[in-house]
Amino acid sequence: MxxxxxxxxxxxxxxxxxxxxxxxxxxxxxxxxxxxxxxxxxxxxxxxxxxxxxxxxLRRVESLRRIEPGRAWTIGAGVSVAELLEHRELAAVFPVLVEAGRRLGSAQIRSAATVGGNLCNASPCADLAPPLLVLEARALIASAAGEREVPLSEFFLGPRRTALGPGELLSALRVEAPPAGARATFLKQGRVRMDIALASVAVRLELEGARCVEARVAAGSLAPTPTRLGEVEASLAGTELDEATLARARAAAEREVRPITDVRASADYRRHLAGALVVRAVRALTRPEAR
Amino acid sequence: MRDTTWIGRDLPRPDAADKVAGRAAYIHDLSRPGMLWGKVKFSEHASARIVHIDTSRARRLPGVRAVITGDDTPEIRIGFLRDNVALKRGRVRQQRDEIAAVAAIDPDVAAEAIELIRVEYEPLPAVFDPEQALHPDAPLVHDRDASGRPVTSNLLPVSVRHVSGDLAAGERAARYVAEGEFSTPLIQQSCLGTAGCIAEFDLRGNLTLWAKTQIPFLAQRDFVKALEAMGLEGRNARVIVPALGGAFGTGLDTHCYEYIAMLLAHRTGRPVKMLYTREEEFAFLSPRQSARTRIVQGCDAEGRLTFRRIDVLQDNGAYTSWGATYPTVMLIPATSLYKVANVWFDARIVYTNNTYAQAMRGYGNPEVTWPIERTLDDLARQAGIDPLELRLRNVNEPGETTPMGLEVTTCGLRECFDFAREKLDWAKKRGQQRGARRGVGVAALVHVGGSGRIYRSDGGGVILKLDDFGNVNVSYGGVEMGQGLHAALTSAVAEALGVTPERVHVNPTDTATCPWDVGTHASRGAFIACNAAIRAAAKARTKLFALAAELFAPEVARNLEAHQRRNPGYEPPNFDVGAACAAGRFQLASGVVTLEGAPAEPWLRLELARLLRAGHFRGVAGQMIVEEAFYEPPSTLPDWSEGVGNMSACYAYGVQGFEVEVDDETGEVTILHAVSAHDVGRVLHPQALRGQVQGGLAQGIGYALYEEVRTHEGRVLNPSFTDYKIPTAHELAFPVDVHFVETDDPAGPFGAKGVGEPGLVPTAPALASAIEDAVGVRIADLPMTQEKIVRALREQRAPRGS
The missing domain is CATH 3.30.43.10 (Uridine Diphospho-n-acetylenolpyruvylglucosamine Reductase, domain 2)
Structure with a gap:
């Protein structure tokens, strides 16, 4: 033979x-x-x-599954999306995480999928990334040598690429509880409700009266990584969020994103959605009932 | 309408409990002793010469029992035009062409072996656009037909035309004319249960094939031919149909994988199972045909249609399935949806190097209803007539003979429109909600309701076998694929024979035990099966009453003795049992035989089971009750060159309507309310019927808004539910008003018409009309995705030319 x-x-x-x-x-x-x-x-x-x-x-590693409240909360990377949604105290402090978590996959997927997995997969469409970016979460990276912390905005290097080195893993996220005047929302557009985002946007505003003192805007599926949209933020900050401002924010979003065309949607449509979702998110956050 | 005991009642579906509990055995669940797993090596080119196939490494992989190619197996020709072969030789014409196959001890080894097969190709010119395929310089997908004659064009030799009345006169009579080009996409049938089979030979060379098919007997014929090609003349192919997780037209042809399983089973002497994964199903099973349609129709000043012209171009893909007969069904709406006197219809079907397509629910009807209904809205706008009113001015009516020669026995279309108008609050809402970006729309359908004759026999048979315990075992050659056929058949047998439904047992479909049936298509399952069952039951009743004429009197005499023993002093009423028996005044209902006009004494009734046993155990005169009936519907096979013929025994009508809200930023369409009203003749089994109507509606919504198999040079780009979107519970979370108009058709079993397909036929145009009413955009090419809606809204806002 x-x-x-x-x-x-x-x-x-x-x-x-x-x-x-x-x-x-x-x-x-x-x-x-x-x-x-x-x-x-x-x-x-x-x-x-x-x-x-x-x-x-990593499912049996209990230390990855903790949720610890505090001024800065610790959310273990091994916490499932379903567990995240079921944590009442967390939901009260970070409702935007609940909004995003609810849009992630199906109930079955949410039971299995973890917060850390969603981020380490480093897909541009990760649903939890935009809200965590506007919350300015920090990634706790652990290895046999010890622990280090990087801002989540520096964690994503490219599609499927993260700041994790050999022998390192994401152990948890640190997220500061937002101040009283801050509020955030997450919007996602799919072809149907249960879908990978064609575009997603998280917006966090700090308001003093009608005036926006700080704006943080992050986008999913609109660039090679989940990303903050600095131009959009600049267009909103320090304004009264009037119609002219919203038009500028829309234009900034359409300019700033770098979407691709694929079988799901054209770059053109995604670009349009970026502007539409930013405007819609700001409107939702400034509606009287949102205050 | 006849009074009935079981018909029209919500009896439990006989297949429901097993399916819900996970006990029903689908092809995925079946296994045979010593079974191997087969897998196919598919082409990586859409058009190429096969230079060399190297299977040596696959053959050496431990666990592999056979590797076959077209070069070392007999040629098995298949397909409607026999232009396809199970394993390709020398040439591939589409991305999914079967080049080689393996049988191995498990699916993983089989998959690994496939990876080890190396194929060397020499790419050849290809054509992917049906218009371009008609160009004289286009590469020929086939340069010879099945019998070896050279061909000079990619046009299929399948012509369906229709010309009636005087088109020019109709055009002259038209005050308003609407025209346009429309298209419907390639879509996946999206069966919950993927495709698969098990092929097994006995030692005499007879084949048994467990097949996911809708045509067990036409499949048997195809498989017997294949056995001949394999040198097994005179051997049988037995087809057994397991529980099916949907079929929707995928089972109307036999498939290369089934023949490959046969070849592998024959080569190895072992049963061989083939099972497609979801990705394989998307990439390698034939989707629904795509079609491009050009339409012109016109009406007079009062909105009455004066002419209609439709030209269809259908992309066949590289080989020909029964889907090539789509135009025969397209003729029905083209000639007979609304009254229109002067009609032209022509369909061309073209070979391309795209994946070859096959039929799906509705079978050409939605493809043509789409442009007809869309341009009716245009006519209504031009004429200044409310679109629903315009439709009513042309509504079909009983007694009509349409240009195609369809004889309309019963027609409840007007009642369907009335229902939709009322439930949608049409007068208040149509054209009134633009500010809220909300709109309403309606569309109608006509379809075959009494089977559809596209084969020389359109019949089906039923066998009723009664046993010693009063059970009625029913054998029918059509298939239950989730639609509720067995539910309807159970009710019909119970009703027609006079037994309780729990005594009725429908057998699994098996060509060895069931009488011939042409197949479960054309919404014909319940119509044919129940008609045959009514006739078989009538024969069984005749035999039972002949038995009763002899046995009823002695049996009830024994009853009386027992009754008198228990009730001393009981005096029977003055009733001459013998005379009543001699007069043959028997009744059978709910499994009990009685005499008409007899007093209601408990001893004066005979359980059916006792009568059957009495008939069985009477020595040399012993007798079984097994009755069959073959029902052939009163219809004619149309002359396709003329496009004329009354192809169905009756016709089904319906109207769907929607209220939608359109997000003008994202293009998202939210359905607020749906109406689905159908002329069903008679409701046989309400639950199964509602399931058919609502399931069709859901599928129609997918067709209208979301679904499209995307391809690039013949390769499927979205071969999974990640990127092929069908509606889910969230998209379907709106109230649906379902309404059944019972017109009691004379040909229908208890008056019923077939209803399997209508649910998705008018869905897309009804939704399109509602979307147009909401935001003013018109989209001619399905699906109406969010992205297309946004683009159309932008074009609407932007000044022309900017």
């Missing part, structure tokens, strides 16, 4: 119970892929996008 063709081995599957155990596994197999909810990793595995020698599941 001639050369026998070998079947590729299925990846090994590890379920560490602690980060220390996870570090050891990663040291032994640096090409192993971390998996939490699996809602992105398994799809890409099935599509044959990568063939890791091992999968390291």
């Amino acid at each position: 001639s050369e026998e063709v070998r079947m590729p081995a299925s990846p090994e599957y590890h379920r560490p119970r602690s980060l220390e155990e996870a570090w050891r596994l990663l040291e032994a197999q640096p090409d192993a892929r971390l998996v939490a909810g699996g809602t992105d990793v398994l799809v890409r595995l099935r599509e044959g996008r990568y063939h890791p020698p091992a999968l390291v599941s």
